[in-house]
Amino acid sequence: MDVANKDASAADECPKCGAMSYRGGYCFQCGTYRPAKRTETTDLEGLDALDFMDRSFGTRVSDLETTEERVNEMDSARELYRQHKSKSPKWKSLVITESNRSEAVLLVQAIVQPYGSTPEGQLVRAVEIPWKIIVRHLKTDWTQAFKIPPRVWEEMIAAAFDQDGYDEVILTPRSGDHGRDVVAIRKGIGCIRIIDSVKAYKAGHLVRHDDVRALAGVLHGDPQASKGILTTTSDFAPGIASDPYLAPLMPFRLELMNGVKLNDWLSRLAR
Numbered sequence: 001m002d003v004a005n006k007d008a009s010a011a012d013e014c015p016k017c018g019a020m021s022y023r024g025g026y027c028f029q030c031g032t033y034r035p036a037k038r039t040e041t042t043d044l045e046g047l048d049a050l051d052f053m054d055r056s057f058g059t060r061v062s063d064l065e066t067t068e069e070r071v072n073e074m075d076s077a078r079e080l081y082r083q084h085k086s087k088s089p090k091w092k093s094l095v096i097t098e099s100n101r102s103e104a105v106l107l108v109q110a111i112v113q114p115y116g117s118t119p120e121g122q123l124v125r126a127v128e129i130p131w132k133i134i135v136r137h138l139k140t141d142w143t144q145a146f147k148i149p150p151r152v153w154e155e156m157i158a159a160a161f162d163q164d165g166y167d168e169v170i171l172t173p174r175s176g177d178h179g180r181d182v183v184a185i186r187k188g189i190g191c192i193r194i195i196d197s198v199k200a201y202k203a204g205h206l207v208r209h210d211d212v213r214a215l216a217g218v219l220h221g222d223p224q225a226s227k228g229i230l231t232t233t234s235d236f237a238p239g240i241a242s243d244p245y246l247a248p249l250m251p252f253r254l255e256l257m258n259g260v261k262l263n264d265w266l267s268r269l270a271r
Contacts, residue, residue: 122171157182178218229254
C-alpha cells in the first residue's frame, strides 16, 4: 500500500516510543500527541493552551525566543492542566478555519496558573506565552477584546498584574466577590494592595457613574485596600472625572482605566 494513501484512521508506530497508536490522539504508551492528517478544519476540543498554540499558531509561537525558563514554564503548565483536567469546566468544541483563525487564539483556556488559595480567592500566576500572544493580537485589533468572555478578561487582568511584578495576585470567585474581581499586592517598602473591578463591555457600552461609585464604596469598606481600579474594555460615561463624590479620590485612591489605557498597559507589559 502506498504510504501517502494509507488510511489515516489505522494504528501505526509512535515515532517517539514505537508503540502502536492512532493519529489525531495521544499515544497510550508515552502520552505524546500525534497530529491527525491535515484537513481543512481542525477540532481542538480537549487540548491544553500550549498544544492549542503549537497546532494553530505554530509560526507565531516559534517567533518567541526559546529559553530554558520558557521550556520549564511550558512543561509546568502542561502538567498542571493534566492533573486538574477532570476538574476544569467543559469548553465547547472549537473549529479553526481560515475565516476565524485570527480570533481563535483569544479562546485559550490557560491564561493563569493557580498555585494556592486565600479566603478571598485563588493565588495565580500568568501563563506567559499564551497571554503575550493574546495581548499582541489585541494590540493590532482591539475589536477582538469585545469577543473575550468577562471571566477570561478577569484572568487577563490578573495575569497582567503578575507580569507587572506584583508579589501576590488573587483571582476572586465568579460570585460573592464583593465587587473585587482581582486583588494585587506588592510587598516591601511602599507596599500597596489594589482591588480591581473589571467591566468587559462592548464598544459603546459605557461604564456608569453608579458602577464607579460602587467601587468607591467597596474601597471605603475594605480597610486594607490602598487603591481601587475600575478597568473596562470600553469607556466611561462623561462627567465621572468631575463627579464631586469621586473626583477627590482620583487618581491616588481611585483610578479609571478605559480600553485605550488598558491596551497600552498590556502592550507595554508584553514587550
